[in-house]
Amino acid sequence: MKRFFCVMLCSAIVGASAHEKLNVVTTTPDLAAIARAIGGAEVEVISLTKPTEDPHFVTPKPSLVVKLNRADALIEGGAELEAGWLTPLLDAARNPKLGIGAPGRIQAARAVALIEVPTGLDRSHGDVHAMGNPHFMTDPLNARAVAELVAARFATLAPEKAETFKTNLARFTAQLESKLAEWEKLLAPFAGRRVVAYHNTWPYFARRFNLRIDLFLEPKPGIPPTPAHLTEVIARMRAEKVRVVLVEPYQNRKTAERIAAETGAVLVEFCQFPGGVKGAGPSYFEWMDYLVRALSDALAKTAEQ
Numbered sequence: 001m002k003r004f005f006c007v008m009l010c011s012a013i014v015g016a017s018a019h020e021k022l023n024v025v026t027t028t029p030d031l032a033a034i035a036r037a038i039g040g041a042e043v044e045v046i047s048l049t050k051p052t053e054d055p056h057f058v059t060p061k062p063s064l065v066v067k068l069n070r071a072d073a074l075i076e077g078g079a080e081l082e083a084g085w086l087t088p089l090l091d092a093a094r095n096p097k098l099g100i101g102a103p104g105r106i107q108a109a110r111a112v113a114l115i116e117v118p119t120g121l122d123r124s125h126g127d128v129h130a131m132g133n134p135h136f137m138t139d140p141l142n143a144r145a146v147a148e149l150v151a152a153r154f155a156t157l158a159p160e161k162a163e164t165f166k167t168n169l170a171r172f173t174a175q176l177e178s179k180l181a182e183w184e185k186l187l188a189p190f191a192g193r194r195v196v197a198y199h200n201t202w203p204y205f206a207r208r209f210n211l212r213i214d215l216f217l218e219p220k221p222g223i224p225p226t227p228a229h230l231t232e233v234i235a236r237m238r239a240e241k242v243r244v245v246l247v248e249p250y251q252n253r254k255t256a257e258r259i260a261a262e263t264g265a266v267l268v269e270f271c272q273f274p275g276g277v278k279g280a281g282p283s284y285f286e287w288m289d290y291l292v293r294a295l296s297d298a299l300a301k302t303a304e305q
C-alpha cells in the first residue's frame with residue numbers, strides 16, 4: 001500500500017512540474033497582453049495595475065507584494081514609468097527571481113529606443129518622464145520588439161516549452177504585420193494632422209502613423225492643467241484649427257470636455273492600455289484596432305467641418 005502511494009505521489013509531482021505554468025506578473029495591462037500572447041496556456045499572467053489606473057501614480061498595496069513574491073517573472077516598462085511605486089513593492093517582496101540581471105526580470109524598455117530622452121539634468125519634460133517618454137507600447141513595432149524579448153526570456157525560464165513560445169511569437173508577429181498595414185491605411189488620409197492630448201502619452205503612436213499629437217492640456221507630464229496654460233492651448237487650437245482632443249480614463253474629463261466645447265473639437269475616449277475603454281481589449285490587437293478606428297472616425301468627422 002505504501003509503495004502504491006509513493007508511485008501515485010511521485011508521478012503526481014513529476015506531472016505537476018512538467019505542466020507547471022510560469023507565474024508572470026506585469027506592471028501594466030499592455031505588457032500582460034503581450035505575455036499572454038507569447039506564453040499562451042503555459043503562463044499565468046497577472047497585471048499589478050488596472051487599465052483604468054494612471055501608471056505613473058499607483059498606490060503600493062500589500063496585495064501587490066504577495067503577487068510579486070510568488071512570481072517567476074516580472075515584466076515592467078523599465079523607463080521610470082513605475083519608478084515611484086515598483087521599487088518599494090519589490091523591496092518588500094524579497095523575490096530573488098526578480099532581481100536586476102535575473103532572467104525573470106524583464107525590462108521592456110531594453111528592447112526599444114526611447115524618444116524625448118532629456119540631455120543632462122533637464123526636467124523640462126516633467127518629473128514623470130525624466131528618462132525619456134515611457135509610453136512606447138503605443139507603437140506596434142515596439143510591441144513586436146518587446147514580444148521578441150519576452151519570448152526569449154520565457155524560453156530561458158522554461159526551456160522545455162521554448163518551441164511553444166517560438167510558435168506563439170511567430171503567430172503574434174504575423175498578425176501584427178498584417179494589422180499594422182491595415183492601421184496605416186486607415187490613418188494615412190490624416191497624415192500631418194494635429195491632435196490634442198491631455199498627457200504626453202502618444203508620441204510613439206503619432207510617429208508611427210504620421211500624426212502630430214504634441215499639444216497637451218497638462219503644462220508638463222504629471223502636472224495638472226492650470227488656467228493660464230489652458231488659455232494658451234485654446235488659443236493655439238483656434239489658430240491652427242485643431243479639432244480633436246484625446247482623453248484617457250483617469251484624466252480630468254470635465255476639463256477635457258470644456259476645452260473641446262470651447263474650441264468646437266471632438267472628444268475621443270482613448271486609453272493607453274488594452275481594456276481601458278469598452279471594446280478596446282483585451283488583446284493588443286483589439287486595443288490598437290479601437291484606437292485607430294476611434295481616431296480615424298474623429299479625424300474624418302472634423303475634416304468635413
Ligand SMILES: [Zn+2]
Nearest residue numbers: 128200201221
Ligand atoms: Zn506619462
